Amino acid sequence: MESKIFRDFLIQRGLKLTKERMAVLNQIFSIHGHFEPEHLYLNIRNSEIKASRASVYRTLNLLVESGLVERISRSDKGNVYEHTYGHSHHDHMICTTCGVVIEFFSESLEELQKMICTEYHFAGTTHTLEIRGKCRTCQKRKK
């Protein structure tokens, strides 16, 4: 699982597996969807093993480098992250009225993107698609 991947990543870099780093990792993987660093920090403050804001940010950067977490950046202030391991790829629809985030996946979309990459001789590794608009509920509400 993810802690094994992270451990291997750290060893490979000659870094140490500290309890603070584990606390951050565990917290992240206990969260379902998206999260912000501050949110993460507050949760950790309330948990068994604590970590400072500095460590949260430092660990977050390591996790992104290791590929376990992805920065999907799209908040007005600050970054938004999401863990990628064990959480299959998907894209997002964001309601500009209520802010709700709908995750979706489309195989055709993935394939089309591969074709486009080929056409442009681009070796795509990851992508982010974000569709903004109004969700079902807000469409009704506003008229």
Add this chain to the structure above:
Amino acid sequence: MESKIFRDFLIQRGLKLTKERMAVLNQIFSIHGHFEPEHLYLNIRNSEIKASRASVYRTLNLLVESGLVERISRSDKGNVYEHTYGHSHHDHMICTTCGVVIEFFSESLEELQKMICTEYHFAGTTHTLEIRGKCRTCQKRKK
């Protein structure tokens, strides 16, 4: 053109068309691709009519609200913008090695997205697709 649209937008809101706002607008529309607020500010400092950082940021927010400019946010630090008027919709491929940005457009992709929206009862208005990976040149270079 864009200045007419912006003027109308301002009037509709009971706001004023100042020379600073025009300077920001002109500067943006004299730029081909993407830009960052600081870049914009520096260009304006060197132009005829100047504007402070505060005004640049304030105007930028108005332009986003008016729909003339879009925040495509994805720099490690700060936001990246792009003007949308007269610059038809397209998506981006970003090389994670050299940072080059390739713009592309695919009609099939647009249609597929419409279909997905329909399926999810989502009224999509705009979208951003960003594919990250290695560009042709960097693929050769690194091997």
Add this chain to the structure above:
DNA sequence: CTACATGCAAATAATTTGCATTAGC
């Protein structure tokens, strides 16, 4: 035991805001 990690507080950086002054309409 040694190098790397931690926490803290100070430093950076991007952006926003309060306020006195200036300028569209």
Add this chain to the structure above:
DNA sequence: GCTAATGCAAATTATTTGCATGTAG
């Protein structure tokens, strides 16, 4: 003239960093 905009500098917010101390390997 009235209301909104400007510039400045101070305030906020998010994130990083230097340094003395702690700790994993």
